[in-house]
Amino acid sequence: MSYVDAIHDKSAERIHVVERSPAGERIFKEYPTNYVMYYEDSKGKHRSLYGTPVKKFSSRKQAEWEKEKRIHGKKRLFEADIPIVFRCLSENYLKVDAPKLHTCFFDIEVDFDPSRGFSPPSDPFNPVTAVSLYLDWLDQLVCLAVPPKHMTYETAQEAIAEFPDTMLFRTEKELFDAFFSLIEDADVLSGWNSEGYDIPYMVNRVTRVMSKDDTRRFCLLGQYPKKRKYERFGKEEETFDLVGRIHLDYLQLYKKYNYESRHSYKLDAIGEMEVGEKKTEYEGSLDQLYNKDFKKFIEYNRQDTLLLKKLDNKLQFLELANQLAHENTVLLPTVMGSVAMIEMAVMNEAHERGVVVPNKIRSNLNTVSEGQAAGAYVMNPKKGLHEWIGSIDINSLYPSTIRALNMAPETIVGQVRQTLTNKYMEERGLELAKKKPRYKEGDAPVEGPVLWEGLFSSLEYTAIQNQERGTMLTIDYEDGREEEMSAAQAWKMIYDSNNPYILSANGTIFRSDQEGVIPGLLSKWYSDRKVMQKKLRESTTKTDIDYWDKRQLVRKILLNSAYGALLNEHCRFYDKRIGQSTTLTGRSITKHMSAFTNEIMTGVYDHTGDSMIYGDTDSCYFSAWPMLKDDLPADMSLEDKKQTFIDLYESMSDQCNVSFPGFMEKAFHCPRDKGLIIKGGREVCGDRGLFITKKRYAINIYDAENKRTDTNGAMKVKAMGLDLKRADTPAYVQDFLMEVLEMTLSGKQRDEIIEKIKEFKIILGKQDSWTKGSPKGVNKLTSYTMLEKNSKTGRANMPGHVRAAMNWNTLKRVHGDNYSMEIMDGFKVVVCKLKSNAMGYTSIAYPTDQLRLPEWFRDLPFDDNLMESTLVDEKISNLLGVLKWDLRANTDTNSTFDELFSFG
């Protein structure tokens, strides 16, 4: 059986663990605290990650342990900073299956005060009117409500008669009592935005109408919910953590595992998008519903909770979090971040190998952080339309690179001091600064990714590769020695002296004769995932499919998050040398892939050669069409053409894979078996593609990873980064842009597209002004509002969309409008531009989720022309500008007849 939650009782020095048994029972376990540390000692019986002997000290008493820690304060310490609860879980629950959790989804409704408006969770002056809960272990939806004051209890009963398990209460206190009874057997509470709203509201409201003592009923073990401050969207907020049972905010889980942003994060909107469930529709505001149509109000409240359950049925993020947590012996809320989880994964793996991990190096405030590591290479695309495109990408580039070069803190032999590289960066930074039009003597040098432009490795690495005799280098060894030698000698030492050395593109030397813990762990996750995917393919029942799919997904998430966590400077295993070794070696590998691929097509080993169109991080896009078009039979059928390019690109990808071990050996002195880790795959084939800028392109694909996508005759467009993919473009404009794109990619000519745009402009012209605004997220609204309030001039500088949001809030107040939503930090809004007006506003925003726009808003002097232009002209120019079709002047529906037909 396994844990649900655990706490450290400091005064009694016990760890309390709440478990859920396979039979479904809650069990309370207790462990004595175990304070552990290891310190360097030549007589120690334990081994550190670095293979050095260490001595263990452990105690049940914190004071004793602290004292011992001070005694060894000068030595390097190991595992003295592992949270004691995590150590307890690691010691007692490693490799124990995750429990079947009792989950309760819930949603609360809160009354509205016509004079004071809505109440914030920090000051919950409005009563809770309804709570609905779905208890998954009973498969039961329960709704608790207090009817409106004007309604008799009996009338209310009649109104809700048709809803099962719906209970009415005369007072809020009775409602809370029932709520606490219902959650008694729950392990997990989850709501939508519940961290920011439902949980703090309920805790503070229970304190107000009952007592602080009663809030303990949210928790187990007689504990109070623990107040926690956190920052969100640039504003400090307060919430509570539960004890003994867990609270997870489903909105946050959703955002964590869905990277694209949405137009709206309202549960209704996400529910509709994910499970196609329409929200319960109603007229007016929710408090009007409560007072005028109590039945529908209850239906609405029940529906929200039911929607959460349906969402989780599909997405299963709670079970994912459950498995991730238990796999790595951390608590469930820990998986919301990656660093602590990955650290524990590595520590557990280290223990498996009989070694202990070092303490985190405390960055004290005086040490300056090292500056950003160089990242990925992005090729400047050859802009415009291309035909018969193919792409190859490297499988899990960064994890594979870490494995191939055996990169780990304990396998570092040394570092080629980056004297040349640092000097180059300094000079280049200065040079670029001087090129700036407003450069003044003494201005700061330019920093950032531009400095690495055109580079795929450190200059010292290049010198070693070239075996330069005249270039002197210094090698800093991990044991403290330093050695000077020429680049040619360094090459000999690493590549040709029977040393088990690997050289990364960052000039970091790793040893290849003993596998590092992190590369080993990544390999294990990788191969475990392959096995699980095989089991998944062999599965026939839904239970089996779900089981293996979730298990392989856990591996995938761990593999993907490892790189980011390890590269975070607060991670225990962070080392900039490893980080930059990963990215620069990745650059070199991708460069080789592109150059080699180009060589097959053109005969020239050049990563930007004539066949290459674009590449980003681990991929390359290319076309053999320019080289082949004159050689293909003129009467070749379309299908034959498609197949020809599939076959060609497939074989190129295979040849590329064959080339990797040799390349890895020559470039980094990777042993052959490690070089085999780097593998690529042919990704897409497309008949036409439009490349606009870095990170913005579209391809009409007919094959993706060896699956034809054109079988039903429909187009499948892979569109990346374009406005039509961005949540700050209105949905209907996204659709329009997609149509224009499809026309272009299917070979339609300029005239037809001009007609299409004109048509859209005419439709757009008839729409309500406020539908033509631009969606946007607003952060730091509170802090900018305060900044303006506190400024002497009464005006502060701020981004336009923040000013627009502030304008809404101001006008809302001026008009005494309590019913409309106040825009708060993190809200999604629509920004509308205004014509010049008495208030001096240039724009105003409204909340995306505002169901009805108030009269005062509708009457504002919107600048339709300006908005239409940013929605159509600018976006069309972003999309088709590279074709130089001059679409703007030719689609201007506002032009007079004269303008259209005037010449010169």
Added chain:
DNA sequence: CAGGGCTGCTTACCT
């Protein structure tokens, strides 16, 4: 004093 262009900030994206 209008307008062009640069800087810095912000959002949302790609891998």
Added chain:
DNA sequence: ACAGGTAAGCAGCCCTGA
């Protein structure tokens, strides 16, 4: 306490030329 690289839009500022 996941990373770095990038485009685009906007406000505010400086500079230039009228």
